[in-house]
Amino acid sequence: MNQPLFLKLRKRLAVKPNATITLGDICQLYWDGDREKALARLPVYQVKPADGNLIIIDIMQVIKQIRRVHPELALEVQGAAHIVVEVLNPRKKANLLMVTLVWVLLFVGAGLAIMNFHTDVSMLQVHQRIHYLITGQASDQPLWLQIPYSIGIGLGMILFFNHIFQKRINEEPSPLEVELFLYQQNLDQYYIQHENKENERIKP
Template identity: 25%
Template sequence: MKKELFFALEKTAYAKGPRVPLYSICSVYGATAQPLKNVLIPLKGAATTVTALDVMARIAPLYPDYAITNLGPTECRVFMQHSPGSPLLKVLKVMLLCLVMFFGGAVAIMTFHEDVSMSQVHSDIYAFFTGAEQENVPVVSVPYSIGVAVGFVMLFGLYRRRKSRPTVLDIDIHNYENQLRDYLAAQGNRPDG
């Protein structure tokens, strides 16, 4: 009776070079892992799909007396990590991105308020509650502005909560990453790509 060896591929993995160690893309059970520490899987580009058959082909010569079984996904998408650039350049990019987002968001909000005549709405609210007509009403505009800011903070979860619940943004990012991974895996299995 043959001994058994089980492995489970990860869905995605990241490599720092043109070859990825086997233990970075899958977990192996049922045998000593010592011979597997030196097994490297070659990558064909910036994103490579490694199948369970590729892994079996690498493991089988090391364990000829074992029955090899895959317990996980049938393929793993391996992405080549690029070397990080200059830390100063990274900080400058983040600062530029923050400025663009801040001013872009400010212009979008101001354009929306101009389209719906928000200053007139604030004047109407003030007149409704006080009976006095006034053109600029900071007593209504300031709380409204604070409420918009607090709403953004709460929506995107920019403050720490005691409970570790995902925010709306966290869920959208998770869904996007899953869809991107599935798409890239499908593209990697095409005969032409």
């Protein structure tokens, strides 16, 4: 028992309903061989229906379970003090009518936003002016400018989101993925602050 147990809580874990969460599920462990494997199977938490879809496990709960089995074991704790456990409840089948309505709404809304932007900046007049400056002739519809410009908008959106349908163009995350990552981090911090009952104490 001379060698200390090094443990580090993971950031996030997804489990099925009624699952038993073990130490190896929520922690990275470093100890000595077979004892490390046995300790990784130590139950830490049993998921209950009353828990909902999010559970916050505190490092103190983990230490308490380890101390119950190895009371004299020296511990070296690294990393975060909490882990967010998401319970993956079965998803309902998507409503095709609702998906279609949302898709149409987003498509029309995006189109109107682009058209309103072009109206605000007088894009048609800009194209007409560029056409006149290059050719010396006036044109109400300079298609040789408008068509490549329209195609460029679509290509620009593909490059911005870094996806063609389900295929990623390169390994670099898109700005949308970065924003979603930051949003998820903020959500996790909120859950840790407000869902962890150990953070709330009322002194009588």
